[in-house]
Amino acid sequence: MKLLLIHADFIEYELKKKTPVAEDVGKEEEKKKRFDEALVVFTSVEKGDDERTAEKAVEDIKEIAEKVGAERVLVYPYAHLSSNLAEAKTGIKLLKEIERGLKDSFEVHRAPFGWYKAFNISCKGHPLSELSREIVVAEEEKEEEKEFTEALKAEEKAKSYWYILTPNKELVEVEKFDFKGHENLEKFVKYEIAKKRAVDRIPPHVEYMQRLQLADYEPASDSGHMRYYPKGRLIKSLLETYITDKCVEYGAMEVETPLMYDRNHPTLRKYLERFPARQYIIGGDKREFFLRFAACFGQFLIKHDAIITYKDLPLKMYELTRYSFRKEQRGELVGLRRLRAFTMPDMHTLAKDMDEAKQEFLSQYKLSVEVLRDIGLEPEDYETAVRITKDFYEENKEFIHSLVEVLGKPILIEMWDSRFFYFVLKFEFNFVDSLDKASALSTVQIDVENAERYDISYIDVDGGKKRPYILHCSLSGAVERCMYAILEKAYMRKERGELPSLPLWLSPTQVRVVPVSEKYLEKAIEIAEELRDAGVRVDVDDRDETLGKKVRDASTEWIPFIAVVGEKEVAENKITVTIRKESTLKKQKKEFMEVGDLVKRIKGECKGKPFKQLPLPMLLSARPSFR
């Protein structure tokens, strides 16, 4: 909305001719008017203006009228201040709003809308007598307020009740549960319900990700967008490949969908409104887009258009989101744990009925355990939370209770008396870190709302259209968060006096070949090439350093196998291997072995996991340092 304010000795106007959008004018004497000592507000109502804009305009006008000491205000529709006018209907409505808003404080008049008018004005000419204002309601203020309402209203109404489901399938109120022997669960529960922690240190995983040159902050981007160095990219890429393979193996069809979507798309808009989170907004030529926060949109839109029959169910579709974007509040961002751009496996399953949905839920629950184990996280490293509506619990008690059998340890249950999300049932595996903070990894949800919203249906045996249930599944949770968990776990191991390490299949360098002196460099390279050709990630420390120094450096890089080559090794055509997993800081485990045996051991330990080559020069001397 644009305003031009003139403090005038007098203004006279006369209505000359109607335009197609002209407002009705009652009596003939209304056509010619004169006002003395008035603040004249020439006003253009623009596209996008609403009641809030009018409200703000009223505030501005009041402020100015008081400053110049005007008691009479004339609101005068004046289209020529803007090239982006609102429709006439809105224009009239908001002008009336302004008129009404000013009534208590001033004598207010309003010139009719939609007429060609002749006017005479005598401007006072003092410094404040001519002012122009542009009234813009901050986009976020406007949107957020609306979008927050629906979800927040529901959330306020809904009450949470907390229970522990014990391995004996008893539902115990949290306050009455004895946490002895379940200290990790206790930390998680405290974190969930009390959400209070006092920590004063950089999270260990942040130190590791920087020191090991895996990833780092990128100040030139937005907060929460990381850069990944070759070693970090390798680990991330291996995890991505592994998880994708798992999903495809499970029967999912991998697809790729756009990163951004029309903000005003009717279906998407409703979905957005349910979630009071902040979006990244991108301007297009004509439309505004938001960056996706998950892969739901793309897959649901594909499913909406697809012809699906009961024979195709359960139908699983998968995408690895590189990236999902969520503009989390700045204070919530930490290292790899919470980001604004992250990578997440997102699989959606259509199930024909609740029985099938439950069956899928359980098998994806089990698959999640397997996936976490493969990436180095055992059940003792995380705690299960199940979130459920009361109704759904009552109707499916036996099924819910059976979940506890999978891991055989107590589960935290959050029960809502009403449903305010799109799901009736959800589980998460929550990793508890060295600072006692919890974050969700794997999760599966049973969605009872979006099939309807996106108009997704399948054709049943009888030829009729039916609504499926939709399961949302992230087998591992965000890939970056998995890296965070692995690093935090390594730190906790160190605290217990063990040597920190990564799973062998994720270690950037699996074997470092260290020649005792320059004389054995040629042999060392030969051995390294043999290992490399056998499908092992290997490098050679060819720097002019002492053996002790080279071994120390390899150790601080967490390299699982250090193969030393000297006189003895050349003579017997073997290598002396320091095995990190079986060593402590004080005592190193060394084994004199054939190259082939080392290959066999590594291949064995990495069986079933993807392999990628080392994305760095084999010789350490030819390798830059990224920090």
Next chain:
RNA sequence: GCCACGGUAGCUCAGCAGGCAGAGCGCGUGCUUGGUAAGCACGAGGUCGCGGGUUCGAUUCCCGCCCGUGGCUCCA
């Protein structure tokens, strides 16, 4: 987003009640050719986070901003 604390060499940090900018590690060169967690010497390396203010003079004091960490809030 709000509150607190921090940002000095590539890294970890010292220093400065306002007056030429410091160490260790790393990097480069040379010596050294080594047997399992730091060999020796020399050298290069600085927008003291960015912008403004106070001052003869600001890395130092004041204000604003950016980035990080923690807390609150939040986490589809």
